[in-house]
Every structure is written in C-alpha cells, then in structure tokens.
Amino acid sequence: MDPLKYVRPNILALSPYSTARDEFKGGDISVYIDANESPFHTGFNRYPDPHHQPLKERIGQLKGVSADTVFIGGAGSDEAIDLVYRIFCEPGIDNVVAMTPTYGVYAVAAAINNVEYREVDPADDLAFPVDNILAAVDAHTKVIWVCTPNNPTGIAVPICEIIRLAENFDGIVAVDEAYIDFSSGESALSLISTHPNIIVLQTFSKAWGLANLRVGMAFSDPRIAALFAKIKYPYNLNGPTQREIMRQLDRRDVSRQVGIIIAERERVARALSEYPCVERIIPSDANFLLVKVDDADRLYDRLVSEGVLVRNRTRIAHCADMLRITIGTPMENDRMLSAIAQYCRHDINIARPEHTDQATRTALIRRHTRETDIEISVDLDGDPAMSVIDTGLEFFNHMLSQLPHHGGFALDIICRGDLEVDEHHTMEDVAIALGDALRTALGDKRGIERYGFVLPMDESEAMVLIDLGGRIDFRWDVTLDREYVGDTPTEMYPHFFQSLASALRANLHISAKGDNCHHIIEGIFKATARALRAAVNRNPFTDALPSSKGIL
Numbered sequence: 001m002d003p004l005k006y007v008r009p010n011i012l013a014l015s016p017y018s019t020a021r022d023e024f025k026g027g028d029i030s031v032y033i034d035a036n037e038s039p040f041h042t043g044f045n046r047y048p049d050p051h052h053q054p055l056k057e058r059i060g061q062l063k064g065v066s067a068d069t070v071f072i073g074g075a076g077s078d079e080a081i082d083l084v085y086r087i088f089c090e091p092g093i094d095n096v097v098a099m100t101p102t103y104g105v106y107a108v109a110a111a112i113n114n115v116e117y118r119e120v121d122p123a124d125d126l127a128f129p130v131d132n133i134l135a136a137v138d139a140h141t142k143v144i145w146v147c148t149p150n151n152p153t154g155i156a157v158p159i160c161e162i163i164r165l166a167e168n169f170d171g172i173v174a175v176d177e178a179y180i181d182f183s184s185g186e187s188a189l190s191l192i193s194t195h196p197n198i199i200v201l202q203t204f205s206k207a208w209g210l211a212n213l214r215v216g217m218a219f220s221d222p223r224i225a226a227l228f229a230k231i232k233y234p235y236n237l238n239g240p241t242q243r244e245i246m247r248q249l250d251r252r253d254v255s256r257q258v259g260i261i262i263a264e265r266e267r268v269a270r271a272l273s274e275y276p277c278v279e280r281i282i283p284s285d286a287n288f289l290l291v292k293v294d295d296a297d298r299l300y301d302r303l304v305s306e307g308v309l310v311r312n313r314t315r316i317a318h319c320a321d322m323l324r325i326t327i328g329t330p331m332e333n334d335r336m337l338s339a340i341a342q343y344c345r346h347d348i349n350i351a352r353p354e355h356t357d358q359a360t361r362t363a364l365i366r367r368h369t370r371e372t373d374i375e376i377s378v379d380l381d382g383d384p385a386m387s388v389i390d391t392g393l394e395f396f397n398h399m400l401s402q403l404p405h406h407g408g409f410a411l412d413i414i415c416r417g418d419l420e421v422d423e424h425h426t427m428e429d430v431a432i433a434l435g436d437a438l439r440t441a442l443g444d445k446r447g448i449e450r451y452g453f454v455l456p457m458d459e460s461e462a463m464v465l466i467d468l469g470g471r472i473d474f475r476w477d478v479t480l481d482r483e484y485v486g487d488t489p490t491e492m493y494p495h496f497f498q499s500l501a502s503a504l505r506a507n508l509h510i511s512a513k514g515d516n517c518h519h520i521i522e523g524i525f526k527a528t529a530r531a532l533r534a535a536v537n538r539n540p541f542t543d544a545l546p547s548s549k550g551i552l
C-alpha cells in the first residue's frame with residue numbers, strides 16, 4: 001500500500017526551500033560567507049544543522065527504527081500534529097475524526113488549517129470506540145487521531161484495536177503516544193513497517209522531563225517521513241537543543257524516574273479511592289489521574305487556595321466534575337492529598353511508601369528574599385552528571401560542583417543574588433537553602449550512615465566529619481592566608497559551612513592545612529562531598545535508623 005495516495009497533490013509537487021549549506025556538498029571550506037551570518041563569534045552566530053541526521057540516527061537507535069522513519073519537531077509534537085494536517089488535509093474539503101475528550105491541539109490545528117474536525121463520543125467506560133470512529137468516516141476523511149494513553153482520561157488503546165483501525169480505514173491513523181512510557185501497553189511503533197498508513201507521535205516533554213526544550217517526534221513510513229522533512233520550517237530545531245537532546249540521550253536513562261511516577265500514581269490512586277469526595281478514578285496508563293469528585297469547581301478553588309494547581313476538566317464533554325491531577329514528587333503528591341483530605345474532612349492517612357529503592361529522596365527548595373532568588377533541587381539517587389550549578393560566582397560554582405561530582409548525587413543550584421553589593425548574601429543563602437534541600441531529601445534518614453572523610457589535595461589536606469543526627473555543631477580549624485580566591489572572599493567559607501551545618505542540622509567538623517588557598521578550599525568541598533556521599537548512602541543491608549536511640 002502506497003501512503004502517498006493520501007497526500008495533498010500540492011505537497012507532492014512542491015520543491016522545498018534549499019538552505020545555503022544544502023547547495024554545497026564536499027570540499028575543504030574554512031571561510032563561510034555563504035549564509036549572510038555574522039562572522040563574529042557569539043556562540044550562536046552560525047545557522048544550525050537543518051537536517052540533524054546524527055540526532056535522527058541516535059533517536060532511531062533508541063527506538064529501534066531506522067533514521068529514515070524519523071521526523072523531529074522543534075516546537076514539540078504540536079509541530080508534527082500541524083504538519084499532519086498540512087500534508088494530508090485539503091482545507092475546506094477534507095476532514096479528520098477523533099474521540100472526545102482528547103488532546104485539545106488536534107481540534108485547534110484542524111481549525112487553523114480549515115479542516116473539519118469530527119468528534120465521536122467515547123464508550124461508556126470512556127474507552128476508545130473503534131467501531132463508532134470507523135462509522136464516522138466518509139470519503140473525505142484523511143486522518144483518524146488516536147491518543148494513547150489518552151489525555152485527559154489516561155486510558156490506553158490496545159494495539160490490536162489500532163491494527164483494526166489501520167486495516168479498516170483507507171487513510172492515515174495518527175497515533176499520539178506522548179505518555180507511552182508510563183503505559184503497560186505496547187507501542188504502535190513496530191507497526192509503521194507493516195502498516196504504512198500509521199504515523200506514531202512521541203515527545204521528550206513527558207517521561208524525559210524536557211518540556212522546555214520543545215522536542216517532539218513523528219515516526220512513519222520513510223515516504224511520509226520524507227514529506228515531513230520537505231515541508232518543515234528549514235531550521236526547525238535550534239543548535240543548542242540538538243546538542244542538549246544528544247547529551248540527554250547519551251547520559252540519561254529515564255526508567256528509574258518513570259518507575260517512581262508509576263508507583264506514585266498507584267499510591268495516589270489508592271489513597272484517593274478512600275476519600276468520600278472522590279466518586280471515581282479512571283484507571284490510568286499515564287503520568288496523571290482523571291478523578292471525578294463531588295464538586296470539581298469547589299475542590300479546584302480549594303486546592304488553589306492551598307497553593308496546589310490541578311487541571312479542572314469539568315467543562316469538557318464527558319468530564320463533568322473531573323479534575324486531572326499530574327503525578328508529582330512524593331512530597332508534592334502528599335500536599336495535594338492532604339489538601340483534598342481537608343476539603344472532604346477525611347482523616348488524613350497518607351501511606352507514604354516505605355523507604356525502598358522506589359521511593360524518591362528528592363527536594364526542591366525555592367528561597368526568595370530581597371537579596372537573593374534561589375532554586376535548589378537535590379536527588380540523592382540522581383545522576384551527578386546532570387547537575388547545573390549557577391550562582392554568578394565562578395569560583396563558588398567550581399567549588400559547589402564538587403558536591404554532586406564527589407557526593408554521587410544530582411544537584412541543581414540556581415542563584416540570582418545581589419552581587420553588585422557583594423558576595424555575602426549569595427554565599428550565605430546558598431548554604432542555607434542547600435542545607436534545607438539536603439535535609440529534606442534525606443527524609444526520615446532511614447538507611448543512612450554517619451561518616452567523615454580525609455582527603456589530600458596536592459600539598460594540602462582536608463578532613464571533614466559529618467553527623468546528620470540532628471544536632472548542630474560546627475568546628476573550623478583552617479587557615480586561609482589570602483583575602484580572595486577567584487571571585488570569592490575567603491572569609492565567606494567558614495560562614496558558608498557554618499550556615500550549611502545549621503540548615504542541615506548536622507555536626508560538621510572541618511580541618512585543613514596547606515600552602516595554596518585554592519587547593520585547601522577545594523579539598524574541603526571534596527571531602528565534604530565524600531563525607532556526604534557516605535552519610536547519605538543507603539546501607540543495602542539495613543533499613544534501620546543509624547542510632548541506638550531509634551530516632552534521629
């Protein structure tokens with residue numbers, strides 16, 4: 001079957017825009033004066049690779065498909081949705097069919113492209129109604145939208161139903177799998193080679209946690225993939241985004257995070273099912289729950305007043321009194337659960353998961369004062385390589401980055417401080433927020449240890465002892481005989497560690513000596529990181545509290 005028979009004739013006929021770099025192949029070029037770029041280096045002065053072939057190959061590898069089936073959108077999968085209309089649907093003539101309720105972008109993109117959008121009611125249990133969908137098709141239906149797992153219901157469409165659609169519909173079946181990573185169901189990706197009228201959309205916005213980068217994907221028969229490439233905006237994926245996606249693909253594995261979200265989804269669903277104000281929870285294969293409550297508007301307002309924002313879907317067809325609740329961190333979920341419990345006067349009995357490997361040890365601390373704006377996130381089981389440290393002080397960044405690197409955890413620190421005054425507020429407030437974040441992420445401290453570390457650093461040596469037992473004590477036996485190292489005053493370092501010890505509620509004893517202040521300070525940060533690593537490391541053989549008193 002040739003899927004090109006569904007394509008608009010003007011799309012087949014057009015010749016695409018040809019970029020400057022497209023028109024020249026090969027040769028040994030060192031002077032690039034072909035694209036009207038600025039010759040001055042800004043980090044961004046050159047146009048990006050318009051075809052991003054290496055990224056297509058890397059994504060193909062990850063998904064087990066060949067690169068010539070891949071389209072990458074630089075405005076998320078929303079870009080792919082729009083291109084599906086442009087490739088197949090003649091404005092004012094053709095139509096598409098979808099179930100309601102589903103993702104709102106299909107209808108908006110239809111309206112923008114002047115394509116009729118036919119809505120079909122779901123089955124009684126909100127499932128995808130294959131036969132009614134097929135019944136709504138006519139000679140001008142070019143596309144059937146299948147969102148699986150569906151947004152906002154969370155319900156997945158079984159793969160056999162997708163095959164049945166594709167085999168009984170003379171047109172394109174567009175399968176949007178934005179949430180497939182959270183589903184126990186099978187992806188339709190393997191079908192694109194056997195059913196050339198199937199297009200599968202996926203995204204980096206959900207399981208990969210990269211919504212801000214705006215990268216979506218479409219997988220299809222190579223003949224269709226070539227059309228996506230032909231009509232996309234020439235430089236639709238900017239260079240920093242291409243590099244970042246490549247970096248993420250090389251370094252990250254999202255399965256642990258996906259596992260945590262799924263475990264939390266099940267825990268939240270169990271907890272909510274006990275609440276008197278909750279009438280129905282739609283079984284979800286996604287990272288959210290659609291929940292029917294007694295009065296969605298009232299509960300929504302109540303949650304907002306508690307600082308918790310969910311999506312009120314009550315005004316959408318078939319979703320009366322339903323709220324869509326995204327699964328957050330265990331702490332965020334607990335805040336939502338206790339706010340709903342208060343609303344329906346339900347005894348709060350939040351069964352936090354046991355401190356197993358599934359539970360997260362994460363914290364997000366936001367601290368805003370007149371002097372500094374700080375956001376710190378810690379994942380004690382996260383990937384240190386993904387850490388981002390940015391305080392505006394280069395030497396301080398360099399020191400702080402020792403903590404995740406040698407501590408073996410993920411740490412992001414973003415601080416915008418009043419450096420025009422001096423370094424004091426930035427360094428002090430980062431210490432306080434960091435201590436808060438580490439203490440929060442450690443939770444009940446089950447399975448952790450008390451530790452210390454001694455570390456040589458060239459001619460210097462540093463010893464750091466840490467006890468996270470909850471009592472604060474700070475000792476500093478260090479001589480720093482320079483006033484400044486890099487862009488930081490050395491007198492701020494004892495102050496930094498003292499503030500950290502207070503916020504972390506720890507005993508922190510630091511002694512160090514040497515000839516070079518840079519080495520001494522770096523040695524202290526490294527030894528602190530190493531001591532923290534040992535202290536926060538879960539002893540795999542015990543889940544007990546590391547205290548004979550049974551409490552820390």
Ligand SMILES: *Cc1c(COP(=O)(O)O)cnc(C)c1O
Nearest residue numbers: 076077078103151178203205216
């Ligand atoms: C979130 C979502 C997307 C992803 O959109 P992006 O533009 O890639 O961020 C696609 N489809 C559905 C159904 C979604 O819910």
